[in-house]
Amino acid sequence: MSVPVGNVTFEPGCRNNWHIHHGGSQILLVTGGEGWYQEAGRPAQRLKPGDVVIAHDGVKHWHGAAKDSWFSHLAITTGTSEWLEPVTDQEYFALSEEAENDNSH
Structure with missing residues (x-):
C-alpha cells in the first residue's frame, strides 16, 4: 500500500478548498508558521508548530495559513481526496478576526 507524504507550504492568507478523504484519512503534522484547520459545522482550530490533526x-474539512503567517505541514494521506468548493473570503476572514479578538484579552 502506498502512503503519500506531502510537504506543504502556504503563503499568508492561502488555504485549500473544502475536501473529503474517502477510504482513508489525513494526518497533518505542523512544522512551521501558523494556520487553520476546520471541519464542516465545527469551530476552526488555530495551528502552530508541533500540532497534529x-x-x-x-x-x-480545509486547512491553510493564517492571514499574517506562512504555514507549513506534512500531510500523510490515505484513500482518495474529493475536492469541493473554495473556503470563501467571508468564512476565512471571520476566523482571523475571531482569533485576534480572543488574543486581545
Missing part, C-alpha cells in the same frame, strides 16, 4: 474518513 487527523482528518478522519468522510469528514469535510
Whole structure:
C-alpha cells in the first residue's frame, strides 16, 4: 500500500478548498508558521508548530495559513481526496478576526 507524504507550504492568507478523504484519512503534522484547520459545522482550530490533526474518513474539512503567517505541514494521506468548493473570503476572514479578538484579552 502506498502512503503519500506531502510537504506543504502556504503563503499568508492561502488555504485549500473544502475536501473529503474517502477510504482513508489525513494526518497533518505542523512544522512551521501558523494556520487553520476546520471541519464542516465545527469551530476552526488555530495551528502552530508541533500540532497534529487527523482528518478522519468522510469528514469535510480545509486547512491553510493564517492571514499574517506562512504555514507549513506534512500531510500523510490515505484513500482518495474529493475536492469541493473554495473556503470563501467571508468564512476565512471571520476566523482571523475571531482569533485576534480572543488574543486581545
